Amino acid sequence: MQKVKPRNPKLIREFRKEHDCCEKCGSHVLLEVAHITGKGAGGPDIRENILMLCGPACMSQGCHGADHRGEIPKEELYEIAGRREGLAGEECRIATRRAMGYDVC
Numbered sequence: 159m160q161k162v163k164p165r166n167p168k169l170i171r172e173f174r175k176e177h178d179c180c181e182k183c184g185s186h187v188l189l190e191v192a193h194i195t196g197k198g199a200g201g202p203d204i205r206e207n208i209l210m211l212c213g214p215a216c217m218s219q220g221c222h223g224a225d226h227r228g229e230i231p232k233e234e235l236y237e238i239a240g241r242r243e244g245l246a247g248e249e250c251r252i253a254t255r256r257a258m259g260y261d262v263c
Contacts, residue, residue, distance in 0.1 A: 177210035
């Protein structure tokens with residue numbers, strides 16, 4: 159499977175510098191930037207759609223692996239991003255959908 163390159167590498171680099179632990183469990187090991195709506199599904203590189211999660215996802219480990227396996231509801235992930243950004247989780251979901259080009263109320 160080919161990796162999809164970030165569309166906003168500056169944001170991803172800044173985000174990595176800001177976060178030193180998993181936003182889901184607090185682990186400090188094997189951290190990765192994760193997209194709530196995945197890049198392969200058109201998920202944008204915006205703060206409302208990314209989290210720092212432990213992993214590695216490629217080995218189906220940690221919170222990032224659990225996300226890829228569908229064990230963490232997307233609503234929960236948007237709530238985590240929302241708390242960080244000072245928004246409701248639903249506002250993060252809407253911002254993501256708008257960035258994807260959807261007309262969202």
